[in-house]
Amino acid sequence: MTAIDGLRSTGLSIPISRIRELANRHMGNNALIPLWFGEPDVPTPEFIIEPAHRAMLDGKTTYNEGLGKPWLRSAIANYxxxxxxxxxxxxxIAVTVSGTNAVNLAFQLLMTPGDKLVTTTPSFPTLLTVPQLQQAEIDTIALKPSSNGWSVDVNALIEAASNAKILQINSPNNPTGWTLSLEDMRAILNAARKSGCWIISDEVYSRIVYDGKAAPSFAELAEPEDRVVIVNSFSKSWAMTGWRLGWLTLPPSLLPECEKLMEFSMSCAPEFVQAGGLKALENGEDFIAEQMARYRRGRDVSLERLSAMSGVTVVPPHAAFYAFFQIEGVRDDVALAEQIAKDAQVGIAPGSAFDPTLENWFRICFAKDEALLNEAFDRLEAFLKSR
Ligand SMILES: Cc1ncc(COP(=O)(O)O)c(C=O)c1O
Known part of the structure; x- marks a missing residue:
C-alpha cells in the first residue's frame, strides 16, 4: 500500500490548473514575458506596507479574533x-485569508455532497475546482461572445438555478470581463428568493471597471437575511495578491457558523496584514484611480494589437484586466501556448483552463507596463506570422 492509495478520491480527481501546469514548466526563465497570471505588475504601495510593518514591529504578531479585527470588519462595512x-x-462581515479562502468557506458552509451548483463558463478555475472538491453536481451555462463583449442568457441561468442549491456568479468575470447589470442581478435575486437557491457572488474585480466607480453588486440588493454570500478580496484592487486577505459578506445568522469553520481552518487572518488592509480601504481610492488609468491603457493597447493580428479575434472586456481572444484554426490551445512560451517567450494562458470545451481561446493579463505589453505583442505577432 503506497501513501497515494490512501488519498481522498476527490483530491486525486481534481486536476492542477492548466495555467499553473504550463507556467511551472517555464519558471525561472527571465527572458519570458509572463502574462498568464492575473495580477498587477506594481508592488503594493507604501501607504499600505508601512502600517503593516509598524504593526509587526509593535508586536501585532499573535493570534487574534477569528472573524477578523473589529476595526477592519467595521472599515469593510463602511467601505x-x-x-x-x-x-x-x-x-x-468575516475577514478571510484571501478571496480563494472566502470561496472555500462559502462552499464549506453551504454545500453538501451531491448538491447542484449552477455556474457560468468560461470560469476562473478555482470556481469550478472548489465546488468539485465539495462533490457538487455542476451544471454550467456558457457565456456568449459578441463584438460588444460577453453576455449571458439570464432566463437560462434562472431556469437552470430553479432546482439548484447554489448559483455561483462571478461578475466582473475572469477571464471574459463579462459584467451583470443591476437589473439582471435583481431578476436573479428575485428568482432565487422564490426557489430558495443560494447565490455565491464572487466580486473580487468589483473595482476594476472601465465605466463608473464599481461594478453592480448583490450587496446593493440583498436584505441581510437573503441567501446571498459575497466573496471579495484585497488582491486585485490594491495590488495585494501576496498578502492573502479577503472578506465574506454573508447573512448575520451565518456568521457564528462561519466563525467555527474559520477557527478550524486558518484560525485568523494575521493582524499586521489586516493593518495594511485597513489603510487600503481608508486611503486607497487615489491608488485605484491611478491603476485604472494604467489598465485602461493596457486594455487599449491589447485590443489594438490583438485585433490587428491576422486570424485573431478579441472580445472587448468591460471590466477586470484580461484580454480573452481566439486564434483561428487552433485545435490544441495547450500545445500552442506551450510553443508560444518556448519559441516566442511570452506566457499566455490556454482557454481550456477556463472551460475544457474551448480549444482555440487564450487569455493574457494586461495589468502590465505598456512597453512590456508592446514587446510581448511584437513577439506574439512575429510567432503567429511564422507559423
Ligand atoms: C474570479 C476570481 N476569484 C477569486 C480569485 C482569488 O483571489 P485571491 O485569492 O488572491 O484573493 C481570483 C484570482 O485570480 C479570481 O480571478
Missing part, C-alpha cells in the same frame, strides 16, 4: 456602505 449606498453592518 461597502459608501460604495453601494446601502447599509452593510459589521455583523455581516
Amino acid at each position: 461597502m456602505t459608501g460604495l453601494y449606498a446601502t447599509d452593510i453592518s459589521i455583523n455581516r
Whole structure:
C-alpha cells in the first residue's frame, strides 16, 4: 500500500490548473514575458506596507479574533456602505485569508455532497475546482461572445438555478470581463428568493471597471437575511495578491457558523496584514484611480494589437484586466501556448483552463507596463506570422 492509495478520491480527481501546469514548466526563465497570471505588475504601495510593518514591529504578531479585527470588519462595512449606498453592518462581515479562502468557506458552509451548483463558463478555475472538491453536481451555462463583449442568457441561468442549491456568479468575470447589470442581478435575486437557491457572488474585480466607480453588486440588493454570500478580496484592487486577505459578506445568522469553520481552518487572518488592509480601504481610492488609468491603457493597447493580428479575434472586456481572444484554426490551445512560451517567450494562458470545451481561446493579463505589453505583442505577432 503506497501513501497515494490512501488519498481522498476527490483530491486525486481534481486536476492542477492548466495555467499553473504550463507556467511551472517555464519558471525561472527571465527572458519570458509572463502574462498568464492575473495580477498587477506594481508592488503594493507604501501607504499600505508601512502600517503593516509598524504593526509587526509593535508586536501585532499573535493570534487574534477569528472573524477578523473589529476595526477592519467595521472599515469593510463602511467601505461597502459608501460604495453601494446601502447599509452593510459589521455583523455581516468575516475577514478571510484571501478571496480563494472566502470561496472555500462559502462552499464549506453551504454545500453538501451531491448538491447542484449552477455556474457560468468560461470560469476562473478555482470556481469550478472548489465546488468539485465539495462533490457538487455542476451544471454550467456558457457565456456568449459578441463584438460588444460577453453576455449571458439570464432566463437560462434562472431556469437552470430553479432546482439548484447554489448559483455561483462571478461578475466582473475572469477571464471574459463579462459584467451583470443591476437589473439582471435583481431578476436573479428575485428568482432565487422564490426557489430558495443560494447565490455565491464572487466580486473580487468589483473595482476594476472601465465605466463608473464599481461594478453592480448583490450587496446593493440583498436584505441581510437573503441567501446571498459575497466573496471579495484585497488582491486585485490594491495590488495585494501576496498578502492573502479577503472578506465574506454573508447573512448575520451565518456568521457564528462561519466563525467555527474559520477557527478550524486558518484560525485568523494575521493582524499586521489586516493593518495594511485597513489603510487600503481608508486611503486607497487615489491608488485605484491611478491603476485604472494604467489598465485602461493596457486594455487599449491589447485590443489594438490583438485585433490587428491576422486570424485573431478579441472580445472587448468591460471590466477586470484580461484580454480573452481566439486564434483561428487552433485545435490544441495547450500545445500552442506551450510553443508560444518556448519559441516566442511570452506566457499566455490556454482557454481550456477556463472551460475544457474551448480549444482555440487564450487569455493574457494586461495589468502590465505598456512597453512590456508592446514587446510581448511584437513577439506574439512575429510567432503567429511564422507559423
Ligand atoms: C474570479 C476570481 N476569484 C477569486 C480569485 C482569488 O483571489 P485571491 O485569492 O488572491 O484573493 C481570483 C484570482 O485570480 C479570481 O480571478
